[in-house]
Amino acid sequence: MKNPYLPIPMVVKKASIETTDRMLRTLELSFLNEEDAKAFRFIPGQFCELSILGKGEAPFGIASSPTENGSLKFTINKAGRVTTALHHLEEGAEIGIRGPLGNGYPIDLFKGKNILVIGGGFAFTTLRSLIVYLSHPENRSRVKDITVIYGARMPGLLLYKEELTQWEKRSDLKLVVTVDWGDKDWKGKVGLVPNVLEEVAPSSENTYAVICGPPIMIKFTFPKLMALRFPNERIYTSLEKRMKCGIGKCGRCNIGYLYVCKDGPVFSYAQLEKLPKDY
């Protein structure tokens, strides 16, 4: 019987610092064993538990899309014991992974609909996975308009600058990047995400909204979505909570009777309304 607690070995293929404050690092990992690579199937929005033996394990949203074969990308924010160790990993180092875990974004529901993606700060990781997936030639026709609003505090803190440049050039995807404070080189928009959303004013008709960001951003963006007449069933978010086992056994990440690791981390606001504010 498969032991769900045993990590599968992966190797760090590439590592790069994403932001000017050096707190965010993207790791590109590839499986050590061929059969593990073949068996790993995921959808955007799912996460994995990354293990550094001797230090511990922590959950991270998968930043790469299932369409990007060969390796998995994770963006790590340096905050504690495990994340600091992940920041010190060199290319070629071994790392353990358990996954894919969680429920992922409801891709099936998105069929034939417009998609509005709102991201803030380093919560953008799984949104990258979603956007790359939806904008892939195989999948692009499945959904209608794609609008992306992405904000960070400062230009240097924007993630995935390469992808942002590519998306800007596309005509089948509307990308609005904003920062709270610009710098002398910044030529783009300056403004808080909720205000930019109000400005862009995407239509809520036939549209699903996916929003991921720090609590303060969500707090102020949500009323704007309400004002644009987005119903709760069509607003999705990915929650974060302290996790350990990632498979709904250790009891830690529950919100009401649901586990963020197993029944989430993606929830609609309609679901969250019925649950206690335990997050």
Next chain:
Amino acid sequence: MKLKLDKKDFENFLQSLMNEYDLYAPVQLAEGVSLFKKIDQPGEVNLTQLHTQKPAKDLFFPQSETMFRYEKVGNQNQMTSMEEVKRERILFGARPCDIEAISILEKVFVSEEYTDVYFLEKRKKTTIIGLGCNHPLSTCFCSSAGGDPFLRAGSDLFFIDLGEVYFVELLTEKGMVFHKNKFFKEADPKDLTLVKELEDKAFEKVGFSIPVDGIEKRLDLMGESSFWDRIHEKCIGCRICTYLCPTCHCFDIVDEGEHQRGQRVRNWDSCLSPLYSLETSGHNPRPTGRERTRQRLMHKFNYFPKKFNQVACVGCGRCILYCPVHFDIRQAIIWTSPKRPKRFGRGAI
């Protein structure tokens, strides 16, 4: 199959079990303190307490358990998973509440999508010999929680103390393996009468006074009730109730060792600890005892029943007996009920 075992043969019977199985039974560590341990001598078994401090869940979900060991060999990490149970085990002397709790834990640990191999291996390799409660304590409320002092469910064999003999019932396939045990004899009709008398007496003593029935629906309406402001105050946030609770299953996973070799271990944890839900950013969704006490009671009586149609409490009463500030979960349950609280038990003047 209804048999009996003369108490004179009890130690020899235990020895016969120990020849083929690892036998776990209540062992006294100090006067009034016992827990389930693997015994080396039949004389170690001590059944004087109604229940042990640490519940039988310790056998299937130990307080501290190595999940796997790792060692760096060359450039690669070699991991050795530790779920194997080498020898078949017998759990003797667990009370029906503890045994019912193991079925509750099984619902959590063994599911379609993910199976906790550590729990399952131990469960598969264990034969459970339950022991009926002739004299339930005043703190027991198993009947209110869906059980009873002589509940057979979950046991492979069931023993009832009739004074000079133990009444023995073989209940499952695993239990039937023992029907040829040389110490068992056929039970007499008078044994069966005595069993019925003891059952009726114990059942009457435990009664049904605690309104566990319907508590899920009542708590649905109480998410933000001021009830939680009152009830959590005296809790000091130690972990006694969660550790001694036969159904509590929260655990923590830590790595011990270093880069070269070590192990990943899981330890019991408690939702009542302030660190339990503390996130690295410093944000804590359950910042005070109010949220944590609410989480514990809601999990037991609202969240768990939503998924499994059963409360995650077996009415063993350990949390009542051992809480240092005497938090009484029965009182908490009664207060959720519209019926005014009734005085039960008699206090000191």
Next chain:
Amino acid sequence: MEERSKAIQDRIREKAKELLSKKAVDLIIGFGEWTLPLRTTPIFIRSPEGVDRLIWNSFCENNLATYLHKFSHFKVGIVVKGCDARSITALSLEKRFKPDQLFLMGVPCQRMVDRRRVEKAVKGEILCAHEQGDQIIVEGEDFKKILKRDDFLYPSCQVCTHRTPTQANVLVGDPIEETPLIETHPEVEEFDKKSPEERWKYFEKESSRCIRCYACREACPMCYCAECFVDSSNPNWIGKGPSPSDLEFYHIVRAYHQTGRCSGCGACERACPMEIRLTYLTQKLNWDVKELFNFETGIDAETPPPLSTYETEDRQEFIK
């Protein structure tokens, strides 16, 4: 005894009512009756009408000072025995409270009854217990037994010579004689006679039962660190599981963190579900502190504990 308890109970209720009516305090922390015999429970009263729930008897064994950390933003009236008041004095020296934040209702303590020893003195479950004179009368389903109260007191209470909370704002009982029932704590005396190897064996045996529930830590008013050393993961001072060396480490370090700060209230031992003996360690350390530094916790509101201060005149000969 019960007349004395009743008189104290009435005065506690009276004083509590006065404090709450005048809004001199936001809440009163005291003891109330609860669902099991031989036990009381901490209660929190916020309105004058609720004061009748406050009681006093020989089963008021908890040290309520441990709650003060939770209510640090409120003005609190609290019922204290001698040891509890000493804990509060020690905490005030550590600047845990603002000067007028607390109102101590001091009870000259009649010594608390060890409920576990009472339970072990009878066969069967005790369903009802009350005090009468110098007796405790316990009843079960098919028994009634009369026990001599003095035979069942906590050892830490028997040796206590500070039963009157002199630091209290008001005393709600008549003064008592401060003679101890016994000169030395029997377990400390026993322990002191042992050789180092025997001491280790005893300590090892006691701590081996520990289940790391931390009830001792939470019940203790002096344990208030925002991050306890056992919870730290960076550095990882101690393993989280019940390996014998970790258990011993925890108990030794916790005992040492109490040295010079412990009032000997026994709350740690009373809280332990595995009945681990703990007061022999803390009392022994208190004894040593008295001998070496002539200091007893919480007697004097000016002198800080010897192990948390440094003076140039301090003894240095042991530093090699």
